[in-house]
Amino acid sequence: xxxxxxxxxxxxxxxxxxxxxxxxxxxxxxxxxxxxxxxxxxxxxxxxxxxxxxxxxxxxxxxxxxxxxxxxxxxxxxxxxxxxxxxxxxxxxxxxxxxxxxxxxxxxxxxxxxxxxxxxxxxxxxxxxxxxxxxxxxxxxxxxxxxxxxxxxxxxxxxxxxxxxxxxxxxxxxxxxxxxxxxxxxxxxxxxxxxxxxxxxxxxxxxxxxxxxxxxxxxxxxxxxxxxxxxxxxxxxxxxxxxxxxxxxxxxxxxxxxxxxxxxxxxxxxxxxxxxxxxxxxxxxxxxxxxxxxxxxxxxxxxxxxxxxxxxxxxxxxxxxxxxxxxxxxxxxxxxxxxxxxxxxxxxx
Numbered sequence: 001x002x003x004x005x006x007x008x009x010x011x012x013x014x015x016x017x018x019x020x021x022x023x024x025x026x027x028x029x030x031x032x033x034x035x036x037x038x039x040x041x042x043x044x045x046x047x048x049x050x051x052x053x054x055x056x057x058x059x060x061x062x063x064x065x066x067x068x069x070x071x072x073x074x075x076x077x078x079x080x081x082x083x084x085x086x087x088x089x090x091x092x093x094x095x096x097x098x099x100x101x102x103x104x105x106x107x108x109x110x111x112x113x114x115x116x117x118x119x120x121x122x123x124x125x126x127x128x129x130x131x132x133x134x135x136x137x138x139x140x141x142x143x144x145x146x147x148x149x150x151x152x153x154x155x156x157x158x159x160x161x162x163x164x165x166x167x168x169x170x171x172x173x174x175x176x177x178x179x180x181x182x183x184x185x186x187x188x189x190x191x192x193x194x195x196x197x198x199x200x201x202x203x204x205x206x207x208x209x210x211x212x213x214x215x216x217x218x219x220x221x222x223x224x225x226x227x228x229x230x231x232x233x234x235x236x237x238x239x240x241x242x243x244x245x246x247x248x249x250x251x252x253x254x255x256x257x258x259x260x261x262x263x264x265x266x267x268x269x270x271x272x273x274x275x276x277x278x279x280x281x282x283x284x285x286x287x288x289x290x291x292x293x294x295x296x297x298x299x300x301x302x303x304x305x306x307x308x309x310x311x312x313x314x315x316x317x318x319x320x321x322x323x324x325x326x327x328x329x330x331x332x333x334x335x336x337x338x339x340x341x342x343x344x345x346x347x348x349x
Contacts, residue, residue, distance in 0.1 A: 001037070004120065006113040006331050007100060013109035014093035014102040020085040021048060023135040024064030027084060030112070030133060031068050037120065039070035039131070046135050046146045067143045071130035072123075075153040077346040079130040079305055080115035080338060082108040082160035082312070083137030083298060087320050099325040106314025106326040108137075111160035114313060114331055118338035125339075127346055130154060132305070137298050140275070144301035151304035156345045158338060159299050162314035163291055165333055167341075170219045171293040171310060173250035173279035173300075175257060178243060179204060181231070181269040185240040194238030198231050200268045201242040205229075207264035208246070211257075219251040219279065219292055249294060250279045283309050285341065309345075311337060 018026040031041045043066040068084070086104040093102035100110065112133060122129040130152055134143035161168075181201040186194025205226060215221035224246060231242025248257055254276055265271050277296045284290065295316055299308045313334035314326045 004113075004117050006110075006117050006335060007095070007328055009113040009116065010100050010105060010110045010326065010331065011093040011095065011102070013112055014100070014104050017090040018085055018104070019088045019090060020136055020139045021065065023084045024066070027066050027068055027133070027135070028064070030084070031070075034068070034070040034116070034131065040072055042069045043067070044069065044146060044150060046143050049136075049140065049142060065135050067135060067147050068133040069130060069147075069152070070119075071152065072128070074128055076130035077128045077154060078122075078156040078158065078342045079132050079152065079154040080119055080158050080160065080342070081132035081134065081298070081302070081305070082111045082115060083134045083143070084109075084112070085135055085138050087138050091322070091324065095328075098329075099327055100331070101323070101325045103324060105324050106162045107316070107319035107324065108160055108162070108312065110314060110326040110331050111162070111312040111334070114334035115160055115338055117335045118342070121335070121339045122342055125343065127342060129342060134298055141277075141298050141301040144298035148302055148304050154306040156307050156309065156342070157299070157302055157305040158309045158311065158341060159297055159302070160312035161293065161295070161297050161310060162312050162316045162319055163293060163310060164315055165289075165311065165313050165330055165337055166291040167285060167288045168282060168293040168310035169284055169290045170279070170281045171297055171299065172219070172222075172295065173254070174275065174277040174296045175248040175250055175254050175273060176275035177246050177248070177261060178272045178274055179208070179246065179265055179269050180243045180272070181241070183238065183240045183242075185233075186238040188236040188238055191238055194240075196238050197242040198239040201229070201231065201244060204265040204268040205244055208261055211260045211264055213248070214252050214256065216251045220294065222251050222257065223249045223294075252279055254278075280308075283307055285309075285344065288341075309341065311341070
């Protein structure tokens with residue numbers, strides 16, 4: 001069988017648009033590709049989510065949406081996994097001597113390509129390996145939650161995200177919140193007749209930004225970002241409603257941070273916590289360079305798939321940007337690392 005060129009496969013995957021909720025085409029491609037390579041492939045449907053008023057969708061939805069699992073009849077000892085969806089907008093692939101460019105090149109279609117090549121090598125070496133490619137990681141880990149209901153009995157899960165080919169020994173969690181303020185509409189010439197929700201929200205956010213966030217010695221500090229602010233109707237109307245969306249990157253339990261945010265906005269606004277992903281620590285392997293991932297992954301939603309590890313080529317600093325890219329050297333290095341790590345985990349030389 002012809003060997004896979006991971007660069008060519010990465011470009012093929014990048015050129016299939018798969019913004020979250022539109023993963024059907026890339027799932028169909030990768031399922032067919034793996035079947036042709038002799039893998040037994042399963043597709044597991046993942047329901048489309050209802051529209052989220054807190055984060056309006058900006059893309060259409062392909063009704064066909066499913067996870068892809070590929071392996072053999074026997075129980076896998078190790079599963080290589082990453083996600084098929086990307087953030088918008090779609091950016092087609094290109095390359096030069098050093099890099100592959102395009103949306104998903106490093107997050108996470110280059111990772112998919114590296115894992116597929118590594119899985120073929122592992123099969124040739126007698127390692128029982130599976131591949132798990134998921135939808136929805138960039139949004140709500142919907143694919144991972146469905147996959148967690150259908151484990152394959154694997155001992156280890158190697159999840160792929162851009163860690164610059166370093167083994168992540170911890171991954172920050174996430175706490176997403178919506179803060180809403182209410183007021184009374186009035187003509188702006190007579191502000192005393194109204195009550196500005198925007199003024200309340202600004203004061204509430206000022207207090208939230210003053211909250212001291214926790215830190216841990218081997219995980220760094222929690223961080224807080226206010227990503228969306230909106231409200232009001234026109235410059236000459238006192239705003240009767242305003243809201244903000246914020247995200248805290250957690251390095252420990254969320255309870256104290258939740259209480260601090262609720263106390264900060266009390267009397268001015270109300271807060272609803274819409275998503276939480278826990279801070280996790282992961283396995284170390286002697287001889288491998290390590291890091292702490294400041295981002296979240298599907299790993300907390302894949303608890304039934306074995307002891308987790310996190311590693312992948314590329315830098316998170318260029319993911320989600322117009323200049324997303326992956327060094328070809330790092331892509332080939334990832335193939336070697338996935339092969340070596342999986343072999344070490346299951347006791348193969």
